[in-house]
Every structure is written in C-alpha cells, then in structure tokens.
Amino acid sequence: MKLVFVAVGIAISLGIYFVLGLYVLPEQYITRPQSEPQATLMVHLSDSEISLGSSFEVEMISENIGDMADILILSIAFPNLEEIDDEIKIVSYDFTQSPVYILVGDEIGAEYLTTQKTVLAEYPSIEAYSRPAQTGSAYHMVVDITPKQIGNFVFYTKSVTLPHQSSLSHFPKEGKIDHSGEFVVVYSVMVNP
Numbered sequence: 456m457k458l459v460f461v462a463v464g465i466a467i468s469l470g471i472y473f474v475l476g477l478y479v480l481p482e483q484y485i486t487r488p489q490s491e492p493q494a495t496l497m498v499h500l501s502d503s504e505i506s507l508g509s510s511f512e513v514e515m516i517s518e519n520i521g522d523m524a525d526i527l528i529l530s531i532a533f534p535n536l537e538e539i540d541d542e543i544k545i546v547s548y549d550f551t552q553s554p555v556y557i558l559v560g561d562e563i564g565a566e567y568l569t570t571q572k573t574v575l576a577e578y579p580s581i582e583a584y585s586r587p588a589q590t591g592s593a594y595h596m597v598v599d600i601t602p603k604q605i606g607n608f609v610f611y612t613k614s615v616t617l618p619h620q621s622s623l624s625h626f627p628k629e630g631k632i633d634h635s636g637e638f639v640v641v642y643s644v645m646v647n648p
Contacts, residue, residue: 458486492588492616493521496529496640510601511644512546517583518593521623524616527588529596532557532580532611532633540577542603548596549582557582563648566636567619577634578583580611588616602646611639 485577501512517529529550531541537559545554557580559564565574583596602608611633614626622628625638633639 462506473599473610486487490522490525491620492519492522492524492618493625494518494527494614494616494626495520496614496626498612498613498640498642500642500644504647505602506647507602509607510599513598513600513610513612513642515596515598516593517611519588519590519616521590521616523590523618524588524618524624526584526586527592527594528582528584528615528617530580530611530613530615530639530640531596531598532578532581533609534578534611534633535609536579539581542601543583544601546597546599548583548594550596551585551620552583554581554596555581562633567615567625575586591602601647602644605646605648607643608646609641609643611641613637613639630633 496518499514505511513531514562514579515529515531517527519527526552533543536542539556550556557576559576561576562573563576565572581598583594585592585594600608600610611631616624616638619625627639628642629639630638631641
C-alpha cells in the first residue's frame with residue numbers, strides 16, 4: 456500500500472513538474488523585456504577649413520547609453536577615396552579591439568544585420584569596436600587627415616550596437632544612407648589652395 460502512495464506521489468510530482476516546465480515558466484521568460492543597447496556618437500573636427508598640405512583631426516566618441524551590448528562599433532568612411540594611405544592616420548583609440556581597415560571590395564555587413572546580409576564595400580573605411588560594451592561605456596578614436604586634393608573633403612561616421620534590436624541600436628537614426636544601407640552623418644572640411 457505504501458508503495459502505491461509513493462508511486463502516486465511521484466506521478467503527481469512529475470505531472471506538476473512538466474506542467475510548470477511546459478506552460479508556466481516559459482511564459483515568464485517570453486514576457487521578459489529584451490535588453491536594448493543604444494548607440495550615440497559625438498564628433499569633433501579640429502578645423503572646418505584648411506590649406507592643401509595641412510591636416511585636420513577628427514575626434515570621435517562612441518557610447519552605449521542603453522543596456523549592455525555584445526559589440527559597439529564606430530565607423531568612419533571616406534566616399535571620395537579609393538584607398539586609405541598616408542592621407543589617413545589613426546592617432547589614438549581606446550576601443551578593446553584594434554581598428555580594422557575596410558578596403559574597396561571587402562565584404563561588409565549590411566542593413567544592421569552583420570553577417571546575415573553582406574555587400575561589397577564601395578569605398579574605404581575604418582571600423583573600431585569594443586566587445587562587450589557595458590551600459591555607459593564610452594570609447595574614443597582620433598584620426599588625422601591630410602587631404603591631397605582641393606575642394607570639400609567628405610567623410611561619414613556612424614555607431615552601431617549589436618545585437619541590433621531597433622533604431623535605438625544605431626546612430627544616427629535618420630539621414631544619408633551609405634553603401635551598406637545604414638544611416639550615416641556626413642561631414643566635410645574645405646581644402647583651399
């Protein structure tokens with residue numbers, strides 16, 4: 456008789472365990488809000504106008520002001536250049552990973568989908584990233600640029616957090632779209648003779 460009560464007790468316990476495991480507990484995990492990293496970017500130009508042969512600096516500060524991000528990426532791109540040579544120099548950075556030079560024709564992530572969708576780079580860029588990026592973490596990169604031609608020297612900047620959850624995950628949130636289908640801020644410095 457005791458054996459029957461033990462068997463019934465075990466069967467009831469297993470039934471409760473399976474009901475909790477299949478119906479009650481998963482609902483609690485499904486309804487939890489997802490974390491939402493949020494990228495911001497501040498850019499400071501040393502000059503808005505220079506003479507040919509002179510250089511200017513671009514200081515960029517990328518920050519995650521949302522929830523923790525797996526990766527925080529800062530990108531500066533040069534749509535009027537075919538390659539990055541002695542015209543562009545990284546002066547300093549404090550990202551946890553070394554900056555990567557993206558060459559024309561390199562495969563790059565597109566439309567904020569990293570490796571899920573890719574395109575070929577149409578112009579060179581530099582990407583710096585930190586992994587992970589805690590809430591409130593800010594990273595800097597300074598680039599020295601010595602244009603070789605007279606006229607407007609144009610460059611783009613953007614910052615993206617991954618996982619990309621919404622428009623909060625990238626900066627800027629609107630504006631010009633670059634070769635990867637992502638929003639960028641456009642800057643220019645006038646190069647005089």
